[in-house]
Amino acid sequence: xxxxxxxxxxxxxxxxxxxxxxxxxxxxxxxxxxxxxxxxxxxxxxxxxxxxxxxxxxxxxxxxxxxxxxxxxxxxxxxxxxxxxxxxxxxxxxxxxxxxxxxxxxxxxxxxxxxxxxxxxxxxxxxxxxxxxxxxxxxxxxxxxxxxxxxxxxxxxxxxxxxxxxxxxxxxxxxxxxxxxxxxxxxxxxxxxxxxxxxxxxxxxxxxxxxxxxxxxxxxxxxxxxxxxxxxxxxxxxxxxxxxxxxxxxxxxxxxxxxxxxxxxxxxxxxxxxxxxxxxxxxxxxxxxxxxxxxxxxxxxxxxxxxxxxxxxxxxxxxxxxxxxxxxxxxxxxxxxxxxxxxxxxxxxxxxxxxxxxxxxxxxxxxxxxxxxxxxxxxxxxxxxxxxxxxxx
Amino acid sequence: xxxxxxxxxxxxxxxxxxxxxxxxxxxxxxxxxxxxxxxxxxxxxxxxxxxxxxxxxxxxxxxxxxxxxxxxxxxxxxxxxxxxxxxxxxxxxxxxxxxxxxxx
Numbered sequence: 223x224x225x226x227x228x229x230x231x232x233x234x235x236x237x238x239x240x241x242x243x244x245x246x247x248x249x250x251x252x253x254x255x256x257x258x259x260x261x262x263x264x265x266x267x268x269x270x271x272x273x274x275x276x277x278x279x280x281x282x283x284x285x286x287x288x289x290x291x292x293x294x295x296x297x298x299x300x301x302x303x304x305x306x307x308x309x310x311x312x313x314x315x316x317x318x319x320x321x322x323x324x325x326x327x328x329x330x331x332x333x334x335x336x337x338x339x340x341x342x343x344x345x346x347x348x349x350x351x352x353x354x355x356x357x358x359x360x361x362x363x364x365x366x367x368x369x370x371x372x373x374x375x376x377x378x379x380x381x382x383x384x385x386x387x388x389x390x391x392x393x394x395x396x397x398x399x400x401x402x403x404x405x406x407x408x409x410x411x412x413x414x415x416x417x418x419x420x421x422x423x424x425x426x427x428x429x430x431x432x433x434x435x436x437x438x439x440x441x442x443x444x445x446x447x448x449x450x451x452x453x454x455x456x457x458x459x460x461x462x463x464x465x466x467x468x469x470x471x472x473x474x475x476x477x478x479x480x481x482x483x484x485x486x487x488x489x490x491x492x493x494x495x496x497x498x499x500x501x502x503x504x505x506x507x508x509x510x511x512x513x514x515x516x517x518x519x520x521x522x523x524x525x526x527x528x529x530x531x532x533x534x535x536x537x538x539x540x541x542x543x544x545x546x547x548x549x550x551x552x553x554x555x556x557x558x559x560x561x562x563x564x565x566x567x568x569x570x571x572x573x574x575x576x577x578x579x580x581x582x583x584x585x586x587x588x589x590x591x592x593x594x595x596x597x598x599x600x601x602x603x604x605x606x607x608x609x610x611x612x613x614x615x
Numbered sequence: 616x617x618x619x620x621x622x623x624x625x626x627x628x629x630x631x632x633x634x635x636x637x638x639x640x641x642x643x644x645x646x647x648x649x650x651x652x653x654x655x656x657x658x659x660x661x662x663x664x665x666x667x668x669x670x671x672x673x674x675x676x677x678x679x680x681x682x683x684x685x686x687x688x689x690x691x692x693x694x695x696x697x698x699x700x701x702x703x704x705x706x707x708x709x710x711x712x713x714x715x716x717x718x719x
Contacts, residue, residue, distance in 0.1 A: 229665035229703045230644070230710060235656045243640035298638040300645075326634030326645040328656065350649050352656045391649075393656075 235300070235328055235352060246298025248522060250493040251291075252506060255318065256281055256307040257498050260336055260379075262372035263360060265401055265428075265448050267435045267507075267565075269307055280499045284314050286518060288321045290496065293522050295325040301353070303330040307498070310337035316345055328352030334360070335394075336376060338383030347390040354393040354420070357384055362407040362414065369403035393420050399428040400458060401448055424462075429455050430557055430580065433565045435509055442565075449576065456583035469588050472554065479549045479598070482537035484560045484570055486553070490530035494522065504530050507561035510570065536560075538571035546573045549598040552591075556581040619708050621701045623682065625718030628674030633712050635669070642666055644712055651711050659712065668703045674716045678704060 233240065258277055259269035270277045282290075294302065302322050309315060310333055322329050329351040346355065359380065361367030367377035387394050396418065398404070398411045408427065415425040431449055433442035450458070460466060480486055490504025490513075500518040502525050503509050513533055515525040538544065547558060557577040560570035567574065585591035629635055632648035644659035651657075661669055667689075671681045682700045686693045707713040 227662075227664075227699070227702055229662050229668075229699075229706050230659045230712065231662070232657050232659055235658045240641060240643060240658065240660065241639055246638050295636070300636075300638070300643070323647045324634065326636040326643070326647070328645070347649060349647055352645075354656075 240300075245492065246300065248294055248297035248299045248492060248494065248526065249488070250301045250303070251294045251299050251522075252303040252305060252493070252495040253287070253290075254306055254496065254498045254506075255287075255304055255309040255312050255315070258311050259306060259308040259334075260311060260373065261308070261334055261360070261376055263370055264372070264403075265370075265399065265431045265445055267432050267441070267445065272308075272311055277498070281312070282496075282498065282500050282518075284317050284321070286500065287318050290517060290522065291318075291322050291325055291327070295327060297522060297526075299327060301328045301330060303332065305332040308334060308337060310342060315342070319345065319351075320349065323349050323351070331355045332358070333383075334358050334371075334376075334380055335383030335387065336379035338386050340386060343386040343390040343392060346387065346392045350392070354395040355387060357387075357394050357396045359396045359398055359411060359415075359425075360401075361404045362410045366404045366407060370399070370401055388419060391419075394418070395420075395422075395425070397426050397428070400450060400455075401431075427458070429458050430577070432507060432562065435507055435565060437565060437568065452576065452579035452583045455580050456587045459580075459584055460587040466588050469555075469590070473551070473590065478553075479551055480553050481548050482539070482544060484536050484538055485534045487559060489559075489561070490526065490534055494525065494530070504533065505561055507559075507565055510564045513564075536570065540571045543571045543573060546578070546596075546598050547571075552581050552585055552597040555584060619705055621678070621704050621708070622718060623679040623697065623701070624677050626674060626677045626716050627672050627704055627708075627713045628716045629669075629672060630712055630714045642669065646712075648711075659710070664699050665703050668700055672704075672713060677718060 254268070256277070257268050257270045258272050258274050259266065260272045262269065262271070291302065304319070309331065312318065319329060330353045331351050333355065335357045357380070360370040361377060364375075364377040367380070368374060384394065384396075396415045398408065400408065412424050415421055429450065431445050433445050449455070487505070489508060493505070495503045495506045496517060497503065497509075500516060502515045502517040502522065503513050513529075515529050517525060547553060550556065557580070558574045562574050562577065563570050563572045566572070582591060582597060585597060586593060591597060632646060632651060634645045634647055636643045636645060642661050644661070646657065667685065668681065671684060676684070678700050682693065682697045685696045685700070689696065704713060708715070
């Protein structure tokens with residue numbers, strides 16, 4: 223019997239192959255609706271106090287956000303991420319959210335859930351965001367949560383918000399951190415997360431903490447103290463499900479040393495980040511003045527076609543970079559990028575020691591680098607490729 | 616769910632529960648209300664026949680008119696075109712992508 227014709231093809235948005243003719247000019251836009259947060263997390267690279275009146279006054283209006291979202295939609299943007307700070311601190315969140323959804327954008331929402339009300343849960347039930355709401359969980363008790371968030375009652379508020387979302391059948395995914403006050407609760411958090419409706423595998427945990435994105439030295443010093451030693455960070459990363467199995471194939475695809483080019487990601491090419499006040503950057507972390515574009519006085523397209531394109535073409539002649547990162551076959555594994563060089567060192571092309579050490583420890587952990595070897599030395603490359611060939615055969 | 620009966624005198628339009636976007640030559644249908652699709656994060660694309668019919672579903676023309684316009688524009692037989700129009704609307708009605716807005 224002949225199968226009935228299918229006129230509409232269903233496809234899961236995440237990871238789907240939607241494009242047969244060409245790629246959209248802008249695939250993804252990240253918007254920090256506010257830098258303010260109801261929490262005051264010890265590791266956060268951006269947050270300002272919830273009651274920061276001056277910051278609130280500078281935040282983009284609904285009208286301006288609507289204009290920017292409409293242009294993003296015209297450029298083919300299918301996913302917008304609302305983050306912060308805490309995006310639910312905006313009293314006009316519902317209005318902004320509905321603008322994005324009515325433009326046909328999927329909304330990736332990052333929240334700590336503490337400000338979820340029955341009305342917000344109802345909104346997300348009625349008009350689902352598309353991707354699961356991503357809820358950051360800071361601890362499994364009031365005491366540990368308070369040590370991370372600095373806020374009394376943050377634990378219960380977050381759990382209450384999460385319950386409201388789950389009772390409204392809003393799909394969520396929880397994320398943890400490997401911060402000192404909550405590191406010991408990792409297994410407890412993973413077990414609890416596994417009991418939540420729709421849980422898929424082990425939750426992700428932030429392991430490598432970025433310094434303050436606007437290079438606040440005091441805050442950056444505080445974050446530095448929270449970082450795990452490179453060996454410990456590498457062991458945790460290597461223990462992630464599937465990592466050791468996938469790494470040989472990953473390196474086979476991304477083991478080429480990058481040379482003098484600085485950008486290997488899609489930042490500023492197919493994606494961009496808008497801060498709470500109207501400055502567009504290629505990514506959340508790259509906030510150097512040369513990467514900044516005032517989109518209140520221009521357009522997304524002008525930023526992508528102009529300054530971001532020029533920035534992405536940048537190469538380096540810095541010997542320190544060319545002799546290390548430029549020749550490193552582990553570059554695809556390493557978190558160093560122009561943004562992190564800028565955050566850590568104030569330029570776009572300095573090697574970042576911490577990420578370099580973590581990456582080397584990780585390569586040793588999974589057996590693709592001999593102890594004492596550096597990945598930019600030819601022996602290191604040889605060992606990795608031999609290991610890869612052996613595993614594939 | 617019972618299969619809906621499609622009358623060629625009825626008028627259909629895209630549902631307000633979806634947003635149809637044309638991006639880089641692809642028509643992407645984005646559900647914005649709960650209960651469309653089996654998963655929480657699904658999109659729809661249409662096959663070429665579906666796209667032709669979709670472009671004519673304006674909430675004004677009934678399906679018979681749409682089929683007649685298509686028969687004038689394409690070489691397929693009127694019977695095949697009517698079969699496609701009915702099949703398309705039935706499928707998208709079940710998926711809540713279109714709604715009946717008028718008819719006899």
